[in-house]
Amino acid sequence: MNIIEVNSIPIDEVIKDIGRAISQPVSENCKQVRLDIPEALGEGSISGINFKNGFGFIHYDCVFKAKTEIQFVVDKIHPLKFLYMLKGNMVHRFEGNKEKHSIEQYQHGIVANVQDKGHILQFSEEEQLSMISIEIDRENFIDKINCELEGIGYKLKEVFLDVKAQKEFYHKGFYSLKIADLFREIQEFKRNNFIRRIFLEALTMKMLTYELEKYEDELKTETEQRILTHYEVRSIRKAANYIEDHISKGPDLEELSRYAGLNKNKLQYGFQVLFDTSVHTYLKQTRLKMMKTLLLNTDLSISEISNRIGIKSYSYFSRIFKEKYELSPMEFRKLNRLS
Numbered sequence: 001m002n003i004i005e006v007n008s009i010p011i012d013e014v015i016k017d018i019g020r021a022i023s024q025p026v027s028e029n030c031k032q033v034r035l036d037i038p039e040a041l042g043e044g045s046i047s048g049i050n051f052k053n054g055f056g057f058i059h060y061d062c063v064f065k066a067k068t069e070i071q072f073v074v075d076k077i078h079p080l081k082f083l084y085m086l087k088g089n090m091v092h093r094f095e096g097n098k099e100k101h102s103i104e105q106y107q108h109g110i111v112a113n114v115q116d117k118g119h120i121l122q123f124s125e126e127e128q129l130s131m132i133s134i135e136i137d138r139e140n141f142i143d144k145i146n147c148e149l150e151g152i153g154y155k156l157k158e159v160f161l162d163v164k165a166q167k168e169f170y171h172k173g174f175y176s177l178k179i180a181d182l183f184r185e186i187q188e189f190k191r192n193n194f195i196r197r198i199f200l201e202a203l204t205m206k207m208l209t210y211e212l213e214k215y216e217d218e219l220k221t222e223t224e225q226r227i228l229t230h231y232e233v234r235s236i237r238k239a240a241n242y243i244e245d246h247i248s249k250g251p252d253l254e255e256l257s258r259y260a261g262l263n264k265n266k267l268q269y270g271f272q273v274l275f276d277t278s279v280h281t282y283l284k285q286t287r288l289k290m291m292k293t294l295l296l297n298t299d300l301s302i303s304e305i306s307n308r309i310g311i312k313s314y315s316y317f318s319r320i321f322k323e324k325y326e327l328s329p330m331e332f333r334k335l336n337r338l339s
Contacts, residue, residue, distance in 0.1 A: 002068040009076055011048040011056040011135060018046060030193045037062045051201045054140025060131040067125045072118040077165045079135040082211055083109040084175055086130035086183055091122040101170060106231045108175040115165045134204055139163040156215055174229035176214045182207050223265045228273060235260040236270035243283055247290060250310035253279050288324050295333045302329050
């Protein structure tokens with residue numbers, strides 16, 4: 001395993017430390033520092049920038065050929081870190097602690113260690129990694145957060161205000177869809193120099209805002225949570241595809257909830273957000289679309305179509321079709337085939 005030791009705190013010095021450890025120079029442009037990974041160790045880059053008020057941004061966008069551990073072990077109070085896994089996975093542990101925290105794709109971690117104890121980040125070999133770390137020097141950030149943290153949850157407020165790092169803190173969850181959208185903006189933004197700097201500063205603060213919202217949402221009961229994560233959106237779309245693939249069975253909410261791995265309330269809420277309808281209505285709409293397709297493109301009888309889409313009652317089939325298309329199924333077929 002490759003071990004890289006970092007003995008600095010400011011982000012620009014962190015990246016320069018990594019460069020020295022692997023004998024690789026860094027480039028700097030408008031306070032943005034970039035290190036290209038040498039071919040012998042992998043490919044890609046590690047880049048970052050310090051902003052005013054004690055916060056900054058690091059992007060690990062690379063592949064390591066061998067398992068690699070970056071040890072942040074400087075004898076000072078370490079920044080509060082917000083870690084986001086866009087691709088790949090990473091194992092975190094606190095310096096001097098054997099307990100490991102695995103953070104996988106679409107997950108985020110909030111980590112703060114005690115006093116001068118650092119952080120150990122371990123990355124897998126031959127795996128595409130894209131991880132963003134927002135790093136906050138709490139003592140320098142304090143003037144900003146004294147006002148802006150009023151009203152957020154006690155635990156996280158306590159972490160921000162712990163400028164002497166008296167308590168360890170670890171939290172993991174899935175980052176929100178709004179944060180995922182910010183990552184896409186960062187990847188698509190092609191300007192450089194000063195414009196990129198102010199763009200990154202604005203988006204980093206926005207990301208922090210959304211992170212605080214997400215943390216607050218995670219403290220609520222499952223029935224009260226309202227912020228969708230990237231992972232949950234994928235699960236909701238997976239449930240929608242399951243409806244289409246198993247339309248003859250007419251899966252109910254409980255079956256869909258088990259299949260998607262979400263509780264029923266979150267699944268219902270997700271369908272409202274993504275499809276502007278309930279699960280039951282989505283199932284009905286899917287059946288209607290399939291009815292129409294089969295009437296137009298096959299010679300199946302009404303009874304056969306009814307069975308194929310999971311409706312046993314001809315009268316119910318005919319009624320819901322007429323409500324939607326203002327014609328009975330047979331009238332619809334005759335009219336459209338003649339035209």
